[in-house]
Amino acid sequence: MKNSSLSDTRVTRRFAALKRAGRPGFSAFVTAGDPTPGAFREILAGLPAAGADLIEVGVPFSDPMADGPSIQLSSQRSLKHGSSMKSVLADVAAFRKNDADTPIILMGYFNPIYRYGAEAFARDAAAAGADGVIVVDLPPEEADELCPALDASGLHMIFLTAPTSSGARLPAILKRASGFVYYVSVTGVTGTKLADEDHVKAAVARLRRHTQLPIAVGFGIKTPDAARAIGRHCDAIVVGSAIVDVIGKGGSPAEVLSFVRSLAGK
Amino acid sequence: MDALQRAVYDPRMSVITKPNTYRAGADGQGHFGIFGGRYVAETLMPLILEVEKAYAAAKADPAFARELKSFQDHYAGRPSPLYFAERLTRHFGGAKIYFKRDELNHTGSHKINNCLGQILLARRMGKSRIIAETGAGQHGVATATVCARFGLQCVVYMGAKDIERQKPNVFRMKLLGAEVRPVDKGTATLKDAMNEALRDWVANVDSTYYLIGTAAGPHPYPTMVRDFQSIIGEEVRAQLQEQEGRLPDVLVACIGGGSNAIGLFHPFLDDKSVRIVGVEAAGKGVATGAHAASIAGGAPGVLHGNRTYLLQDANGQIQDAHSISAGLDYPGIGPEHSWLHSMGRVQYVSATDDEALEAFQLCSRIEGILPALEPAHAIAHVKKLAPTLPSSSLLVMNMCGRGDKDVFTVAEALGAKL
Numbered sequence: 154m155k156n157s158s159l160s161d162t163r164v165t166r167r168f169a170a171l172k173r174a175g176r177p178g179f180s181a182f183v184t185a186g187d188p189t190p191g192a193f194r195e196i197l198a199g200l201p202a203a204g205a206d207l208i209e210v211g212v213p214f215s216d217p218m219a220d221g222p223s224i225q226l227s228s229q230r231s232l233k234h235g236s237s238m239k240s241v242l243a244d245v246a247a248f249r250k251n252d253a254d255t256p257i258i259l260m261g262y263f264n265p266i267y268r269y270g271a272e273a274f275a276r277d278a279a280a281a282g283a284d285g286v287i288v289v290d291l292p293p294e295e296a297d298e299l300c301p302a303l304d305a306s307g308l309h310m311i312f313l314t315a316p317t318s319s320g321a322r323l324p325a326i327l328k329r330a331s332g333f334v335y336y337v338s339v340t341g342v343t344g345t346k347l348a349d350e351d352h353v354k355a356a357v358a359r360l361r362r363h364t365q366l367p368i369a370v371g372f373g374i375k376t377p378d379a380a381r382a383i384g385r386h387c388d389a390i391v392v393g394s395a396i397v398d399v400i401g402k403g404g405s406p407a408e409v410l411s412f413v414r415s416l417a418g419k
Numbered sequence: 420m421d422a423l424q425r426a427v428y429d430p431r432m433s434v435i436t437k438p439n440t441y442r443a444g445a446d447g448q449g450h451f452g453i454f455g456g457r458y459v460a461e462t463l464m465p466l467i468l469e470v471e472k473a474y475a476a477a478k479a480d481p482a483f484a485r486e487l488k489s490f491q492d493h494y495a496g497r498p499s500p501l502y503f504a505e506r507l508t509r510h511f512g513g514a515k516i517y518f519k520r521d522e523l524n525h526t527g528s529h530k531i532n533n534c535l536g537q538i539l540l541a542r543r544m545g546k547s548r549i550i551a552e553t554g555a556g557q558h559g560v561a562t563a564t565v566c567a568r569f570g571l572q573c574v575v576y577m578g579a580k581d582i583e584r585q586k587p588n589v590f591r592m593k594l595l596g597a598e599v600r601p602v603d604k605g606t607a608t609l610k611d612a613m614n615e616a617l618r619d620w621v622a623n624v625d626s627t628y629y630l631i632g633t634a635a636g637p638h639p640y641p642t643m644v645r646d647f648q649s650i651i652g653e654e655v656r657a658q659l660q661e662q663e664g665r666l667p668d669v670l671v672a673c674i675g676g677g678s679n680a681i682g683l684f685h686p687f688l689d690d691k692s693v694r695i696v697g698v699e700a701a702g703k704g705v706a707t708g709a710h711a712a713s714i715a716g717g718a719p720g721v722l723h724g725n726r727t728y729l730l731q732d733a734n735g736q737i738q739d740a741h742s743i744s745a746g747l748d749y750p751g752i753g754p755e756h757s758w759l760h761s762m763g764r765v766q767y768v769s770a771t772d773d774e775a776l777e778a779f780q781l782c783s784r785i786e787g788i789l790p791a792l793e794p795a796h797a798i799a800h801v802k803k804l805a806p807t808l809p810s811s812s813l814l815v816m817n818m819c820g821r822g823d824k825d826v827f828t829v830a831e832a833l834g835a836k837l
Contacts, residue, residue: 215736215738216610216611216722216723218614218617218618219460219618222604229605232736237734262721263721264721264722264729265734265735266735267720267721268718268720268735269734269735290459290721291458292460292461292464294457294464295457295458312461313460313461315460315462315464316462317463317464317466317624318461318465322465326461337460337462340462340621340623341621342621342622345622
């Protein structure tokens with residue numbers, strides 16, 4: 154059941170603007186609090202100017218089962234500095250003071266949300282200025298314990314679809330989806346295999362037969378060339394591990410943002 | 420409101436009623452009350468559904484049951500004996516103590532029961548590659564064994580810390596042809612090995628079957644593993660009937676993920692007269708924080724595909740478990756145990772490292788049986804419980820593994836030089 158208030162949000166407005174501009178969006182993933190709370194806020198604040206049309210903020214978790222080494226390490230770096238759901242939401246609120254338009258999607262695992270309380274989380278995330286939520290380990294079969302709370306707070310629940318999602322499964326996923334649909338372009342964890350352009354083209358075409366929602370593709374895009382190639386076939390591309398790797402190698406916020414500019418083709 | 424209270428106020432649990440049977444779960448979605456479920460990434464979801472479908476078909480096929488029974492009898496050596504521990508009974512004074520001798524199975528623990536069932540399922544599904552996680556190495560050895568028997572490729576993920584303290588089992592797995600992949604991420608123990616196995620599965624969905632070793636993980640694993648382990652309790656029921664002519668009064672088993680325990684308990688859950696006790700690992704003591712007692716010291720949460728009691732901090736980050744026993748060193752517990760705890764049907768207690776070490780030595784000297792450190796925790800509780808019961812009382816404890824693998828750990832703990 155979709156909340157009518159979700160028909161005009163920062164997310165829908167951003168995808169409408171991208172469509173008018175005739176180009177795919179670029180979504181940058183960074184883990185909150187990585188590498189330090191201060192450097193993270195600097196990176197986050199600089200992302201829109203560096204070309205990020207959307208931002209995915211990773212909520213660190215001790216056991217990120219769907220993530221490869223890059224994002225696992227970024228979670229560990231962040232947790233070492235004591236980050237928590239509260240600090241993540243405070244980072245989002247700080248960002249929102251200076252940017253009223255760039256959508257922020259919180260991406261993470263269910264346990265930190267469950268522990269915070271689904272309703273309290275939805276309320277506080279919306280108040281901080283987040284726009285949507287991706288919960289990696291909450292498939293539609295279990296999503297009813299979070300979806301109503303997100304709906305009530307005007308947050309999009311963004312679902313993942315994968316190469317393994319059968320045609321029979323897609324309607325069950327898409328009837329709960331709002332904002333956009335995330336296509337996981339490889340079978341594997343984040344930042345390991347490379348997305349194949351022909352595969353993505355066919356997969357996105359298949360998804361379009363099932364949904365009007367914009368389609369973002371992620372999980373295997375590491376370079377500006379790959380970003381351009383995959384971007385030809387979808388509404389937005391997501392890069393995470395490659396950015397997080399620059400942070401992991403000790404890159405300064407300026408270096409991180411310069412890499413983001415190259416990915417965004419700026 | 421803390422997590423425990425939230426769980427109690429969960430809308431799906433707002434009316435707590437005693438079920439007509441404790442043996443019907445899980446429901447169609449894999450839930451035991453609020454526990455269990457299928458909390459996995461979308462990429463894995465279709466695979467989990469495929470395993471569920473294949474298992475339902477196998478369960479309904481008499482040929483599957485016949486094949487499994489044949490391997491249980493002639494390869495694993497079932498039934499395992501039900502042994503009257505006469506000298507331990509006299510030593511403790513009180514209840515008459517029986518050991519279910521699952522340590523006498525091929526590979527030295529109850530783990531083979533589940534591995535035989537799942538490997539036959541994997542073959543029916545046409546999978547060519549098997550992955551598994553292991554803590555103490557018992558499940559890894561059992562998995563490597565059945566893979567060798569059926570000629571399937573086998574990759575076992577094991578925490579680097581566990582590899583260090585369970586060297587004999589690591590070598591055993593290699594002799595059996597398995598590849599043991601060390602996991603140095605996170606805390607480098609069983610939970611991290613399970614994370615890594617899930618990551619492998621998601622990257623190799625077509626060829627690979629994930630053979631989970633305990634009654635946890637996403638549905639249908641907790642139910643399936645329980646079904647394959649329930650032969651323990653079913654045999655106890657028949658054997659005690661033959662030896663004593665009646666039901667047991669008390670069942671005791673140790674619990675990490677809880678597969679040996681649920682296997683012993685499940686056939687007796689609806690026998691109201693049977694008192695059932697699960698023993699978690701209290702490590703250095705539940706109050707110290709260095710333990711593996713998820714029910715005594717944890718709260719409901721979601722990890723590894725299911726909702727269950729977990730050791731976690733206030734922010735929902737999973738905490739390190741500690742136990743001298745690598746097989747109990749896991750920050751969670753199977754979801755059916757969480758449910759049985761919430762229903763009050765099974766009583767969950769704990770025993771410390773020191774108590775287990777003492778029980779290990781006592782059982783070795785008095786009964787001539789070296790228990791694994793895992794069931795040594797159960798013996799430690801029997802020591803407390805048996806003297807409080809009348810001599811007419813029948814207590815069955817699951818001796819779920821043998822202690823040969825633990826002699827180095829025990830030697831080190833006792834300061835003995837080998």
